[in-house]
Amino acid sequence: MEPFISKREAAEHVRVARYRAGISWAQIAEQLGVAKEWSTAALLGSHPMTAAQAAVVQELLSLDDAVVEALQMQPYRGPLSEDDLSDPTIYRFQEAVMVYGPTIKELIHEEFGDGIMSAINFQLDIQRRADPEGDRVVVTFDGKFLDYKW
Missing domain, CATH: 1.10.260.40 (lambda repressor-like DNA-binding domains)
Structure with a gap:
């Protein structure tokens, strides 16, 4: 074996x-x-x-x-390693969530109510968009809205 x-x-x-x-x-x-x-x-x-x-x-x-x-094999999904977290590309996503996370949360709640965006029923799309000042990275997170049930 x-x-x-x-x-x-x-x-x-x-x-x-x-x-x-x-x-x-x-x-x-x-x-x-x-x-x-x-x-x-x-x-x-x-x-x-x-x-x-x-x-x-x-x-x-x-x-x-x-x-x-x-x-x-079924993966274990969890925290990234220190090496992963220090990678500049990954860090910039963390930075974007640190800066815009509260805004994203507020706008989701305003639009949908009390709940979250699923990362299980989820799609990711990454595209390049031409721009005269330098190409842009377009990242789309597309997750099902899950409302809190009380």
């Missing part, structure tokens, strides 16, 4: 294999027939893949069976 590897270790294998293969995250998603945001999150350890999906990725990236096994 091959040794077990964690989802975090599998993610590192995927990142390196994808780079070496010269395949984009979008190309992998296209082969899987899913959104690039979902497949990238799954390949980085945040979602489980089906056996069929993992097999497609194994073929595309020449991954070991241990990596394919890890891709299919």
Whole structure:
């Protein structure tokens, strides 16, 4: 039996294999027939893949069976590591939530009432928008509204 590897270790294998293969995250998603945001999150350890999906990725990236096994396991979702949190891209999202979080909360409550946006029934979309002053990153969080039941 091959040794077990964690989802975090599998993610590192995927990142390196994808780079070496010269395949984009979008190309992998296209082969899987899913959104690039979902497949990238799954390949980085945040979602489980089906056996069929993992097999497609194994073929595309020449991954070991241990990596394919890890891709299919249910993840533990929780806090990011200190390395992740100190990454400038991730930190800027934290910064945006620190600055705009109270505004987002107030506007959600004003528009929808007392409740939250689901991160389980959720979609993420990342797009590039051309701008004369430099291209813009457009990130859309699309989550179901869940009202508090009293």
